[in-house]
Amino acid sequence: MKFSIEKSILLNSLQQLNKAIPPRSTLPVLSNILFESGDGILELRTTDLEISITIRLPIQSDGKTKIAIPIHKLLEITNEMPEGNIDFEISDVGKVIIKSAYGKYTIMGESADNYPSKQIITDAREISLQSELLQKIIEHTTYAVSREEIKPALQGVYFQIHENMLRIVSTDGHRLVRYTINDVTSENFQGEVIIPAKFLSIIKNYLPPNKAINLLMDQHHVKISLDETTISTRIIDQKYPDYENVIPTDNDKKIIVDRAEFLASVRRVSIFSNKSTRQIILSISENKMVISTEDPENITTGKETINCKFSGEPLSISYNAAYLKEVLMHQNSDEILIKLKTTVSAGIFIPQNSEDDIITLLMPIR
DSSP states (O other): OEEEEEHHHHHHHHHHHGGGSOSSOSOGGGGEEEEEEETTEEEEEEEOSSEEEEEEEEOEEESOEEEEEEHHHHHHHHHHSOSSEEEEEEOTTSEEEEEOSSOEEEEEOEEGGGSOOOOOOOSOEEEEEEHHHHHHHHHHHGGGSOOOTTOGGGGEEEEEEOSSEEEEEEEOSSEEEEEEEESOOOSSOOEEEEEEHHHHHHHHTTOOSSOEEEEEEOSSEEEEEETTEEEEEEOOOSOOOOGGGTSOSOOOEEEEEEHHHHHHHHHHHHTTSOTTTOEEEEEEETTEEEEEEEETTTTEEEEEEEEOBOOSSOEEEEEEHHHHHHHHHTOOSSEEEEEEOSTTSOEEEEETTOSSEEEEEEOOOO
16 A cells, blocks of 8 residues: 655654653553555554544545554654655555655554554533633643642543533642633533543644634543544543632731742742752741741752732741742732731632632642
């Protein structure tokens, strides 16, 4: 079987498909890309058994074929090819011949029978969101998910879909983000779902401007289709923790501070913090915040003072500087309202004068 494809189209597709290739796997076949051609269409698919990316491309071909080809070798040679068409010839025994204007190369493919089957969605339910809103949801939540495999529920973003309201939550046990969106219509689906953060991070790069995006889901999978690309993932089938009971409602100490100035000070002071604990201390008194750190092991200290709006009993609280920096980076306002209670209770960060209903919880270092 033979087919021909433009180098730039193939290269761009391979780069996108490579995002679903697992870095390590006990199944060698997952380091392959599945080629399936017929009726003038080439379908390319990769998967790590959780996330699957499929791209359909028009091609010039004679006949049908289905074969798994090592993606890294194919990506390397395609990247080095000159612009123009690349010709493929696939034999009955799985030998793949690749031809360009400069030469001919061969690589052995693998039987497509060994490749995982497609993720099929049945009895699909649908959520429709504008692309800009979905982009904002991903930006404000995925940074706070857990990276620990022992907590699979926390590796995803929790969507609560109600008739006229959407609530999105992410947490890693140290930080928690709750994003509430009103006036969202979901006619044929209401309920809860945990969507893997990796899937959301991948689709973020595909979202076009000013377009309604449909998320199709069933009991096990969620899928998004954009032009020639389809991305699907397994839903995380776990119970999400009761986040509402974690969010304090009686934090009575209120501080308003300039976000950019606060973030810049934290960045500078944290350079001198202990590399293991990353601990910095916020000492808040009337209209003043002192940001400090000390690392006795390396005999380093850092201290800065910035202005803020606060009146009340002085309070000091310690945070992990890396977590605090990320929280501040994702507040989309010039000023931030920080609500505190004690030195050991969670702090609440709220963007001031923002149209978005987002609150972020950050646990202190005890």
